[in-house]
Amino acid sequence: QLNDSEATRRELHEKIQNLKGNIRVLCRVRPPVVNESDRSLCNINYVDEGTIELRNRENHKSEFIFDQVFPPEATQMELFEDMAGLVQSALDGYNVCVFAYGQTGSGKTYTMQGGQTDSTVGMFCNLYFSYKYSVDPLISMSSVTNGIIPRSMDLLFATINKLKKVGWEYTLQVSFLEIYNETIRDLLDNHPKHHEIRYNEGKGVTVTNLKIQPIASVEEFHELMETAWKYRAVASTNFNEHSSRSHAVTKIYINGVNSESGLVYRGSLNLIDLAGSESAKTSSDERLQETKNINRSLSALGTVILALSNKDNHIPFRNSKLTYLLQSSLAGNSKTMMVVNISPLDECYGETMNSLRFAFKVKGVNINARRNKTYISPTE
Ligand code: ADP
Ligand code: MG
Numbered sequence: 001q002l003n004d005s006e007a008t009r010r011e012l013h014e015k016i017q018n019l020k021g022n023i024r025v026l027c028r029v030r031p032p033v034v035n036e037s038d039r040s041l042c043n044i045n046y047v048d049e050g051t052i053e054l055r056n057r058e059n060h061k062s063e064f065i066f067d068q069v070f071p072p073e074a075t076q077m078e079l080f081e082d083m084a085g086l087v088q089s090a091l092d093g094y095n096v097c098v099f100a101y102g103q104t105g106s107g108k109t110y111t112m113q114g115g116q117t118d119s120t121v122g123m124f125c126n127l128y129f130s131y132k133y134s135v136d137p138l139i140s141m142s143s144v145t146n147g148i149i150p151r152s153m154d155l156l157f158a159t160i161n162k163l164k165k166v167g168w169e170y171t172l173q174v175s176f177l178e179i180y181n182e183t184i185r186d187l188l189d190n191h192p193k194h195h196e197i198r199y200n201e202g203k204g205v206t207v208t209n210l211k212i213q214p215i216a217s218v219e220e221f222h223e224l225m226e227t228a229w230k231y232r233a234v235a236s237t238n239f240n241e242h243s244s245r246s247h248a249v250t251k252i253y254i255n256g257v258n259s260e261s262g263l264v265y266r267g268s269l270n271l272i273d274l275a276g277s278e279s280a281k282t283s284s285d286e287r288l289q290e291t292k293n294i295n296r297s298l299s300a301l302g303t304v305i306l307a308l309s310n311k312d313n314h315i316p317f318r319n320s321k322l323t324y325l326l327q328s329s330l331a332g333n334s335k336t337m338m339v340v341n342i343s344p345l346d347e348c349y350g351e352t353m354n355s356l357r358f359a360f361k362v363k364g365v366n367i368n369a370r371r372n373k374t375y376i377s378p379t380e
Pocket of ligand 1: 029072103105106107
């Protein structure tokens with residue numbers, strides 16, 4: 001019976017995911033990029049698959065333990081292995097949140113979206129990749145540097161096609177929004193509107209006036225994403241600066257119905273490229289206010305995730321737009337993954353330590369049961 005094996009598969013998947021825990025924190029160190037070849041690098045040691053050790057100039061050592069640590073040479077594909085299970089969970093009715101955290105330039109957008117494939121370096125990587133994995137260079141061209149978002153969409157649609165054969169009919173919808181200075185902007189609507197976050201027991205969190213579009217194929221998704229990103233660029237005077245100071249939230253709404261059993265699954269994938277976590281370096285009042293808002297929302301996020309992993313009774317969702325928006329997706333039937341991106345540059349040591357401390361705090365104490373090791377407190 002197809003449906004029996006389908007049920008067994010789901011049960012097994014659920015068991016594996018539960019063993020992994022509902023909140024996973026990964027750390028990724030990006031490689032130096034082309035114009036950084038002459039900069040000095042941090043002294044980083046990859047102790048084991050989950051342990052990273054940093055030394056400052058005085059050779060003082062700080063060690064941090066995560067669910068997994070990805071060194072600079074880790075590929076997008078390797079990083080995605082961890083994510084693939086979460087895509088399946090979203091199809092099985094879970095709300096999944098994936099965050100890219102880190103200072104500007106640490107690789108958040110690369111992790112979520114991916115890198116450019118039109119550079120000479122990109123071409124070389126692709127050719128090397130196609131040689132190493134014996135795949136058609138033309139196929140690997142577009143995909144080797146693809147990040148979590150495009151890879152999740154490919155896997156979603158591929159899995160939905162498979163599930164059709166066992167009676168599942170899935171429909172997907174998408175919304176793109178950003179939170180800039182505690183204000184929500186719909187990236188699929190070029191007529192700016194006012195948006196409020198509403199909470200309702202039955203429906204959970206909704207955003208007023210938000211465009212939610214159906215998507216029937218990967219191509220349709222990419223078309224909408226392109227529209228959203230163009231609008232984000234057009235609506236800001238300095239795109240790079242703006243994008244590093246806003247949280248970009250891509251949400252996939254997933255609805256599955258089994259025609260035979262009548263079973264219904266409602267899940268979602270929330271993919272979030274967070275604003276840069278760096279501390280303020282500027283004197284302008286406007287910038288300072290922005291930085292305050294960013295820091296407040298990032299620390300609210302940290303507090304919420306920690307409270308959830310501690311199973312606290314009161315979870316302070318309403319302390320920021322970001323956590324309020326994600327309330328239904330973070331609580332209850334949910335799975336969360338945070339990728340903490342860090343730069344390899346020595347000049348970023350201070351921010352890197354801040355990011356690692358934040359991530360370590362978020363992870364809580366109860367997650368890493370599998371590692372039988374004493375922990376040395378990461379203070380300077
Ligand atoms: P952020 O979004 O955190 O500001 P980016 O994702 O834009 O940072 O990364 C900064 C630069 O580093 C970009 O040129 C990006 O392509 C490159 N980069 C980041 N991570 C990697 C990686 N893992 N491999 C190769 N290049 C990377
Ligand atoms: Mg970015």
